[in-house]
Amino acid sequence: MRWRWFEIKVAIAFGTRPEVIKIAPVYKELIKNGIEAYLIATAQHRDMMDMMLEVFDLKPDVDMNIMTHNQTPNMVASKVFDKMEKVLKEISPDVLLVQGDTTTAMTSTIVSFHMGIRVGHIEAGLRSGNLYDPFPEEMNRRVIGVVSEYNFAPTKRAYENLKKEGIDEERLYLTGNTVVDAIHYIKESQDLESLRNKIVKSDRYILVTLHRRENQGEKMRNILKGLKRFSEDFNMEIVFPVHKSPNVRKVVYEVLEDYERAKLLEPVNYIEFLSLLDGAEYVLTDSGGIQEEAPSFGKFVVVARNTTERPELIESGWGILAGTKEDSIYNSLKKIHEMSKNLYDKRNPFGDGKASERIVKILKGEKYEEFKG
Numbered sequence: 271m272r273w274r275w276f277e278i279k280v281a282i283a284f285g286t287r288p289e290v291i292k293i294a295p296v297y298k299e300l301i302k303n304g305i306e307a308y309l310i311a312t313a314q315h316r317d318m319m320d321m322m323l324e325v326f327d328l329k330p331d332v333d334m335n336i337m338t339h340n341q342t343p344n345m346v347a348s349k350v351f352d353k354m355e356k357v358l359k360e361i362s363p364d365v366l367l368v369q370g371d372t373t374t375a376m377t378s379t380i381v382s383f384h385m386g387i388r389v390g391h392i393e394a395g396l397r398s399g400n401l402y403d404p405f406p407e408e409m410n411r412r413v414i415g416v417v418s419e420y421n422f423a424p425t426k427r428a429y430e431n432l433k434k435e436g437i438d439e440e441r442l443y444l445t446g447n448t449v450v451d452a453i454h455y456i457k458e459s460q461d462l463e464s465l466r467n468k469i470v471k472s473d474r475y476i477l478v479t480l481h482r483r484e485n486q487g488e489k490m491r492n493i494l495k496g497l498k499r500f501s502e503d504f505n506m507e508i509v510f511p512v513h514k515s516p517n518v519r520k521v522v523y524e525v526l527e528d529y530e531r532a533k534l535l536e537p538v539n540y541i542e543f544l545s546l547l548d549g550a551e552y553v554l555t556d557s558g559g560i561q562e563e564a565p566s567f568g569k570f571v572v573v574a575r576n577t578t579e580r581p582e583l584i585e586s587g588w589g590i591l592a593g594t595k596e597d598s599i600y601n602s603l604k605k606i607h608e609m610s611k612n613l614y615d616k617r618n619p620f621g622d623g624k625a626s627e628r629i630v631k632i633l634k635g636e637k638y639e640e641f642k643g
Contacts, residue, residue, distance in 0.1 A: 277364065278305055278306070278364050278365060278633055278634070279305075279306045279307075279308075279361070279362065279363045279364050279365075280300055280305055280306065280307045280308070280363055280364070280365050280366075280367060280633065281307070281308045281309075281310055281358065281361050281363035281365070281366050281367070282296070282297055282307065282308070282309055282310065282366070282367045282368075282369075283310045283312065283354070283366060283367070283368050283374060283375065283378040284309070284310070284311060284312070284319075284368075284369060284372075284374060284375075285311060285312035285313055285314030285315065285319060285336075285346075285350075285372060285373075285374035286314050286315045286318065286319055286372050286374065287315060287318040287319055287321065287322045287540070288369075288370060288372075288557075288558075288559045289319075289369045289370055289372060289374070289375070290319055290322035290323055290326065290328070291322060291326075291449060291452050291540060291559065292369045292370065292392060292393060292447070292448045292449050292452065292559075293309075293367065293369050293392065293448070294322075294326035294328060294452055295448050295451035295452050295455060295625075295626040296367065296392060296448055296626045296629055296630070297309060297328065298326075298626070299626040299627060299629070299630045300630055300633075303630050303634065305630070305633070305634075308331045308332070308361050308363065309328060309329070309330040309331050309332070310330065310331065310332045310334075310354075310357055310361075310378075311323075311330035311332065311333045311334065312334045312336050312346075312349075312350055312353075312354075312374045312378075313333060313334060313335045313336055313337050314336065314337060314346050314372060314373065314374045315337060316335070316337040317514065317537070318514065318537055321537070321539045321540070322539065322540050324539070325539050325540045325541055326452075331361075332357050332361075334349070334350070334353045334354075334357070336349040336350065336353070340516075343373045343406050346373040346374065346377070347373050347376070347377045350373070350374055350377040350378060350381070351377055351380075351381060354377065354378050354381040355381050355384075355385065358381065358382065358385055358387060359385075363387060364387070364388065365387070365388045365389070365390050365419075365420070365633060366378060366379075366382045366387050366388070366389050366390070367389075367390045367391075367392060368389065368390070368391060368392065368414060369391075369392040369393055369448075370392070370393050370407075370411070370558075371393075371396070371404075371407035371408070371410040371411040371414070371558075372407070372410065373406065373410060375391075375410060375414055376409075376410035376411075376413050376414055379391070379413065379414045379417050379418065380413070380417070382417075383417045388419040388420070389414070389417055389418045389419055389420070390418060390419065390420035390422065390629070390633065391414050391415060391418040391420065391421050391422060392422050392448060392629065393422065393424050393428075393447060393448070394411075394414070394415055394418060394421035394422055394423050394424075394428065394432060394442075395411075395415065395421060395423040395424075395425075395427075395428030395429055395430075395431045395432040395442075396411055396424075396428055396431070396558075396579035396580065397411070397412075397428075397431045397579050398577040398578060398579040399577065400576075400577050402484075403484055403575070403576060403577045404482055404483075404484060404558075404575070404577075404579070405483060405484050407558075407579075408579070411579075412435075415432055415435065415437060416435075416437070418441065419441055420441065420443065420632060420633070421437060421441050421442050421443065422443050422445045422625075422628075422629050422632070423442060423443065423444050423445065424445065424446055424447035424448075424562075424620060424621065424625070424641075425444075425446075425447070425582050425619065425620065425641075425643055426444060426643065427581065427582055429442055429444045443628070443629075443632050443638075443640075444640040444641050445625045445628040445629055445632075445640075445641055446620065446621035446622055446623075446624060446625035446628070446641035446643060447562055447620040447621040447625055448621070448625045448626050448629070449559060449562045449563055449620065449621065450562070450566055450618065450620055450621030450622065450623050450625065451621070451623050451624070451625050451626045452540075453544065453563060453566045453567075453623075454623040456540070456541055456544055457544075460541050460544075460545075462541070462544060462545040462548045462549075463545070463548070463549070465541065465542060465545040466542075466545035466546060466548065466549045469535070469538070469542060469545070469546065470509055470533060470546065470549070472507045472509070472533075473549065474506060474507065474551055475506065475507040475508065475509045475533075475549075475550055475551060476497070476500075476501070476506055476507070476508050476509070476550065476551060476552060476553070476554055476603070477509050477510075477546050477547055477550035477552075477553045477554075477555075477569075478497065478508055478509065478510040478553070478554045478555065479510070479511060479513070479553075479554075479555045479556070479557050479560060480493060480494075480513070480518060480522070480554075480555065480556050480574065481513040481515060481518055481556065481557065482556040482557075482575065484575075485556050485574065485575070485594060486515070486517045486518060486521070487517070487521070489594040490518070490521045490522075490594075491521050491524070491525060492594055492595055492596045492599070493554075493556075493574045493594055493596075493599050494521065494522065494525040494526060495525065495596045495599075496595070496596040496597065496598070496599025496600040496603070497554055497599060497600075497603070498525065498526065498529060498532075499596070499600050500599075500600050500603040500604060500607075501529075501531050501532070502531070503604075504603075504604075504607060505531075506531070506551065506607075507531045507532075507533065508526065508529075508531055508532040508533065509533050509535065509546055509550070510522065510526065510532060510533065510534050510535065511535040511536070511537050511538045511543065511546070512534050512535065512536070512537070513537065514537060522534065544563070544567075547560075547563060547564065547567050547569060548567050550569055551569075551607075552569055552570040552571065552572065552603075552606050552607075553569050553570070553571045553572065554571075554572045554574060554599070554603065555571060555572075555573065555574065556573070556574045556575050558578075558579065558580060561573060561578065561580045561583045561589060562580065562583075562620045562621075564588065564589075565583070565586070565588045565618045565619065565620065566618055566620075570588060570589065570590075570606045570609075571583060571588060571589040571590075572589070572590050572592045572599065572602045572603055572606060573589055573590065573591050573592060574592055574593075574594055574599060575591065575592075575593070575594065576591075576593050576594060577591075578591055580620075582619040582620065582643075583619070585619075586617070586619040588619070590602045590605065590606060617643075618643070619643050620643065621641065621643065622641060622642075622643070624641070625641065628640075628641070
């Protein structure tokens with residue numbers, strides 16, 4: 271039995287920059303439909319989360335402010351466990367929405383389950399097949415899927431992953447990914463070219479982001495060595511907004527600080543990042559979100575990881591899974607340099623810009639048309 275729409279009170283828990291991007295269009299759609307909705311920020315990542323809230327003009331109703339220097343997943347989880355129950359008791363929502371695979375999302379889900387509050391999982395069903403890669407995200411998303419009453423799968427493959435794991439089909443919904451909704455919103459409201467010209471002058475560069483915990487250290491050093499070799503051989507500039515993590519910054523600056531073709535930036539806000547993505551030749555990343563964002567801009571992606579929970583990128587022809595060895599990074603970049611001009615007529619496998627609308631219709635118990643991707 272579904273809730274009638276006027277009885278629903280919805281809370282959304284989040285704590286990182288990617289979560290804000292993907293919950294923002296859902297929150298705006300809830301408000302547009304007259305649904306009482308609350309934003310609960312854990313601030314698992316303080317500065318980058320705040321940056322993104324400003325982009326979408328969002329203000330949390332609750333801010334736990336839990337971030338500490340050199341925090342571990344267990345530290346984050348313990349603080350969310352400690353604070354979330356009190357917050358949910360005060361708000362008393364009918365549904366808690368979480369997004370993706372963060373420690374905030376996983377822990378908030380367990381708290382809600384213990385309290386008898388229904389959970390809706392935005393971007394449900396992504397799987398790499400390796401519990402330790404990415405770590406701890408793969409475990410987090412599996413836990414959330416088991417508990418969630420509403421599994422909002424972004425793609426058909428994600429939907430099928432959940433079916434194979436025994437999730438009841440009445441709890442599965444094929445919606446598309448809300449990141450595409452967010453990108454449509456930004457494209458329509460911002461002059462990306464003018465913004466990009468204030469950050470970089472080059473019109474021929476590789477956009478790079480690296481931050482994954484499992485890549486930090488020697489793997490990241492190898493990735494950067496392969497990138498630098500390619501840049502030297504093919505006269506391509508590197509534009510790299512460097513993550514705030516000390517473990518990331520140490521390696522990046524060791525390898526690239528004195529390299530004349532590398533432009534190392536402080537973290538940029540989401541609109542600035544999309545402007546850089548819009549102007550890039552192609553992308554090197556270990557980020558999950560950018561694998562979804564790049565096809566919306568016609569950009570090919572070299573994924574610097576050994577596994578991906580977004581195989582649609584590879585299968586659709588928009589990406590190469592390159593691993594983390596120096597030679598494999600170099601060869602993958604060389605390959606896309608030779609073939610990337612043939613990609614622009616490919617469709618986006620991740621969404622059509624209507625995922626948030628579908629999610630809200632589902633919460634209201636209304637009929638909706640599944641995403642066809």
